[in-house]
Amino acid sequence: MTIKPLEDRIVVKPSEPVEAKKGGIIIPDSAKERPDEGKVISVGKGKTLDNGQLKTLTVKKGDKVLFAKYSGNEILIDGEKHLIMREEDVLAVVE
Amino acid sequence: MTIKPLEDRIVVKPSEPVEAKKGGIIIPDSAKERPDEGKVISVGKGKTLDNGQLKTLTVKKGDKVLFAKYSGNEILIDGEKHLIMREEDVLAVVE
Amino acid sequence: MTIKPLEDRIVVKPSEPVEAKKGGIIIPDSAKERPDEGKVISVGKGKTLDNGQLKTLTVKKGDKVLFAKYSGNEILIDGEKHLIMREEDVLAVVE
Amino acid sequence: MTIKPLEDRIVVKPSEPVEAKKGGIIIPDSAKERPDEGKVISVGKGKTLDNGQLKTLTVKKGDKVLFAKYSGNEILIDGEKHLIMREEDVLAVVE
Amino acid sequence: MTIKPLEDRIVVKPSEPVEAKKGGIIIPDSAKERPDEGKVISVGKGKTLDNGQLKTLTVKKGDKVLFAKYSGNEILIDGEKHLIMREEDVLAVVE
Amino acid sequence: MTIKPLEDRIVVKPSEPVEAKKGGIIIPDSAKERPDEGKVISVGKGKTLDNGQLKTLTVKKGDKVLFAKYSGNEILIDGEKHLIMREEDVLAVVE
Amino acid sequence: MTIKPLEDRIVVKPSEPVEAKKGGIIIPDSAKERPDEGKVISVGKGKTLDNGQLKTLTVKKGDKVLFAKYSGNEILIDGEKHLIMREEDVLAVVE
Structure with a gap:
């Protein structure tokens, strides 16, 4: 069972x-304004621009990303x- | 009697x-922010872009979808x- | 005396x-969020897109439609x- | 002395x-949501679209129109x- | 010393x-919703459309105009x- | 040390x-709704339109301008x- | 570990x-409306315009910039x- 997101x-x-990883990106739970980090599981086919172009x-799948x-x-996928x-x-994207 | 939705x-x-299906997508009734699931019954012909292109x-009909x-x-159709x-x-789309 | 609607x-x-028609689309008067049904009497010539295209x-006239x-x-036409x-x-459109 | 409206x-x-004209369009003064009726006195040259087209x-002048x-x-023209x-x-447009 | 307005x-x-000029456009000071009248002193070069066209x-200078x-x-120019x-x-434009 | 403003x-x-210069543009400190006057020190390269055109x-530098x-x-530049x-x-632009 | 910002x-x-550097740009901590200064660490690939153009x-990396x-x-990068x-x-950009 897979989830195929639509558009973009x-x-x-x-x-x-992770509370205080030295030398990395630390996102303490208390800092409400800081972005979250995650891993991309699947992506849509893209966004259709006003001129009809995709x-x-x-x-891409597997990327580690920061998001607001x-x-x-x-x-929930598999709980x-x-x-x-x-x-x-x-x-x-974090590399 | 059929319903033909307009545009997009x-x-x-x-x-x-479904309250707690293991290994699937679970959408508990209490989680207000989680999307709902459903089956597509019919679709419109599409959206006209600013450049006149459809x-x-x-x-498509039969797809299982997640929606906000x-x-x-x-x-109500047939009650x-x-x-x-x-x-x-x-x-x-869920596959 | 006819009413010619402008644009789109x-x-x-x-x-x-209709309060409880079995096997059809039922729109009880109490369900405020459900769309209304009606018959199209006349239509405008269309909408001019940003690129000047109509x-x-x-x-079309005679269609049975659902609208929010x-x-x-x-x-009021003829009262x-x-x-x-x-x-x-x-x-x-309902067919 | 004439008024030449700009653009569209x-x-x-x-x-x-007219309070209760039978067989016509009746717009009672009490129905706040109903549109008003009027006669077009003069019109502008048109609207310039995003692509520069007019x-x-x-x-047109003389048309009887319904407006929100x-x-x-x-x-005030001549009082x-x-x-x-x-x-x-x-x-x-009403014809 | 001249004022050259930008764009449009x-x-x-x-x-x-003018409080009650018979046969003309009367804009009483008390009618808050009525437009004001004035004379165009200078105009800008125009507005650049989305397609780069001016x-x-x-x-034009000298026109008598109605504005909201x-x-x-x-x-203040010369007081x-x-x-x-x-x-x-x-x-x-009033002619 | 120079400040190079971006875009437009x-x-x-x-x-x-200047409180009451006769024969010029007077912008009393008390008139909150009147525009301010100033001299252009530097300008950006321009704005990119939707069609990619700059x-x-x-x-231009040196112009005396009115702004809301x-x-x-x-x-602060040099205090x-x-x-x-x-x-x-x-x-x-004031000339 | 590097952060690659998306789009623009x-x-x-x-x-x-810096509290009172004479002859430079001073941004006192108390002046809430004044912009902040910083150094560009990395930049995205650009913004896709409506016509599909990038x-x-x-x-660019290394630029000293003013931002609202x-x-x-x-x-947080390395704390x-x-x-x-x-x-x-x-x-x-400050040069």
Whole structure:
């Protein structure tokens, strides 16, 4: 059973909050304004521009992404929390 | 008697809420923010873009879809509750 | 005396609410969120798109349509209540 | 002395409210939501679309029109109340 | 010293309110919703459309115009009150 | 050290308010609704239109401009107050 | 580990507020409306315009920029506060 997001939407599995990893990106649970991190599980086919052209997505399956808090809709896949959001909610890819 | 939705609208028959199906997508009745699931009954011809081009729909009759809660307008067909919504309210197709 | 709606507007004669027709579309008077039903009396010539192209209407005279409650402006023709609305207020054609 | 409305604006002389004309369009003074009726006195040259093309008006001098209540700006010509409104405020032409 | 309005802006010198001129346009000081009248002093070069095309103005220096009350920004030229507004605030030219 | 404004932004040095200069533009400190005056210090390269075309600015370094009160963001250059604003906040050039 | 901002976003490391540097740009901590200063750490590939064309960014890695207060989302890289913002939040480049 797979979830195929429509248009420019992606499915993201949010990471567990890591409290104080030195030398990495730390997103303390208390910092409400800081973005969340997650892994891209699946991506849509892209967004249709006003001129009818399809703009495919930049992020791809497996990417580690930062996204603004409270982005997207929450769904459960095999009992685990995932998020469906638009690619524009993704701030950056972490490499 | 059939309902032919206009433009980029679709008719969806919402699924019965399944409380705790292991290994599947669970949408508990209490989780207000989680999307609903349903089956596509009929689809419109598509949306006319600004350049006059017709963009046909991605979802098709029979698709199982996830859509944001409170999407669309409720209608009764043969006494059963259905929803008419725009395709952009559909988050993903479940396969 | 005829009413010629402008642009993408249509004139609709709303149906009498039918309380519990089995096997059909039932729109109880108490269900405020459910769409209304009506018959198209006349249609405009269409909407001019941003590129100057005319997009004619999909619905036509005689069509039975569903439209969101509180759509359009009420007028009286020969003493009977009619509605003038834009075609985008029409959710579906009933056949 | 003439008033030449700019762009897609028109000058309309509102009709006297007719209280209960049988077989015609009745717009009782008490029905706040019903549109008003009037006669087109003069029309602008049209609206420039995003592509630079001029879209001339559909209504013309002498047309009897229905327009949403509270449309336009009120002016006095020779002591009589007139309205300047955009053509999109006109719902229909009455013939 | 001259004021050259930018883009689709114009400089207008508002007329003195004339209280009851018979056979003309009367704009009593008490009628808040009625448009004001004025004379165009200078005009901008025009508005750049989305396609890069320049749309020059319709009104010209010397035109007597009607504009919605409270349009534009007030400036003083040689001690006299003038208004800078966009051409879309002009309802009509009076001839 | 120079400030290079981005896109269609400009840097303006606001003039000292002149209280009652006869024969000029007077902007009393008490008239909150009147525009402010200033001198253009530097300008951006222009705004990219929807069609990808660059629209360069109309105002240029050295121009004396009128702009709506409270336009732009305040910065200090060499201890003196300047404003960064978009060109659309400029109402007119004074010559 | 690097952060690759998407589209027209950039990563900025905000400068320490300098309280009264003579001959430079002073941004006192108390002046809430004044923009902040920072250094560009990385930039996205650009923004896709409506016509499908990619508009690359103007600012580049290493640029010293002014941006409106409260722009962007805060993230921590190696324990230090950074901001992810869109290029349109950048007011000017300081040279």
